[in-house]
Amino acid sequence: MATPPSPLRVRLLPSAVSGDGTLQYATSYLIDDSIAVDAGSVGLYGGPEAQRSIRHVLLTHSHSDHIASLPTLLENTLTRDGPPLEVWAGAETLACLHRDVFNDRVYPRLEVLTRPVGPAMVLHELASEREVRLGGLAVLPVAVDHTVPTLSYVVSNGRASVLIAGDTGPTERLWQVAQARQELAAVFLEASFPDEMHDLARRSMHLTPRTFGLERAKLARPAAFIAVHLKPRYRDQIVAQLRAQGIPGLEIGEAGREYRW
Numbered sequence: 001m002a003t004p005p006s007p008l009r010v011r012l013l014p015s016a017v018s019g020d021g022t023l024q025y026a027t028s029y030l031i032d033d034s035i036a037v038d039a040g041s042v043g044l045y046g047g048p049e050a051q052r053s054i055r056h057v058l059l060t061h062s063h064s065d066h067i068a069s070l071p072t073l074l075e076n077t078l079t080r081d082g083p084p085l086e087v088w089a090g091a092e093t094l095a096c097l098h099r100d101v102f103n104d105r106v107y108p109r110l111e112v113l114t115r116p117v118g119p120a121m122v123l124h125e126l127a128s129e130r131e132v133r134l135g136g137l138a139v140l141p142v143a144v145d146h147t148v149p150t151l152s153y154v155v156s157n158g159r160a161s162v163l164i165a166g167d168t169g170p171t172e173r174l175w176q177v178a179q180a181r182q183e184l185a186a187v188f189l190e191a192s193f194p195d196e197m198h199d200l201a202r203r204s205m206h207l208t209p210r211t212f213g214l215e216r217a218k219l220a221r222p223a224a225f226i227a228v229h230l231k232p233r234y235r236d237q238i239v240a241q242l243r244a245q246g247i248p249g250l251e252i253g254e255a256g257r258e259y260r261w
């Protein structure tokens with residue numbers, strides 16, 4: 001009897017170290033236990049042994065809630081002669097890592113971290129709409145609209161794909177790309193601020209429940225629309241405003257849950 005194909009597994013990682021675990025202070029996802037998207041909290045998740053199965057990190061952008069635990073992940077996964085940690089991001093995000101993080105002030109420079117067998121971490125530059133293959137997965141970066149250059153990622157195992165939209169304000173091209181993906185199962189989309197704070201959301205290029213609903217309407221196909229990146233101070237308000245709209249496929253992201261498609 002043929003074994004059933006393995007599902008695409010995406011875990012929305014928690015970031016609260018105590019108290020209400022649903023609150024999301026930083027962003028990280030773990031795909032099939034081996035690929036992280038963003039490094040806000042992944043370096044604090046599980047033990048070093050479990051983190052060592054993470055071979056690739058895809059960064060959406062350079063804001064601290066998306067990169068904060070990258071040095072910790074590197075520290076936890078570093079071995080004397082094992083493979084390097086492979087980090088994938090757009091050119092501006094990589095430049096920021098060099099200039100602002102691995103600079104001998106915040107953390108040792110990458111050159112200092114080199115081992116006899118080679119570098120501890122390898123940086124790979126991604127370009128919007130140029131697909132790369134990581135393990136058995138195809139990853140398509142698509143640029144979105146945020147205050148710094150930001151990439152979203154469509155990750156596919158051939159049978160199902162999931163879109164991790166990153167931080168973004170209203171955007172267009174992403175939905176054209178998503179529209180063409182017949183196998184699209186789910187979209188993780190941010191809803192950072194309540195509707196009352198629409199002016200701040202507009203200026204900081206984030207979404208509110210109302211603009212989340214408008215973005216969802218740009219995609220004419222069924223998919224789970226999982227709301228993430230809800231600012232903890234306003235979480236209850238944002239959830240109520242999202243639910244009040246009857247948005248097709250809406251789910252509220254549950255930190256710690258592994259989603260399977």
Ligand SMILES: [Zn+2]
Binds near residue numbers: 146167
């Ligand atoms: Zn951001």
Ligand SMILES: [Zn+2]
Binds near residue numbers: 027063065066167229
């Ligand atoms: Zn963010």
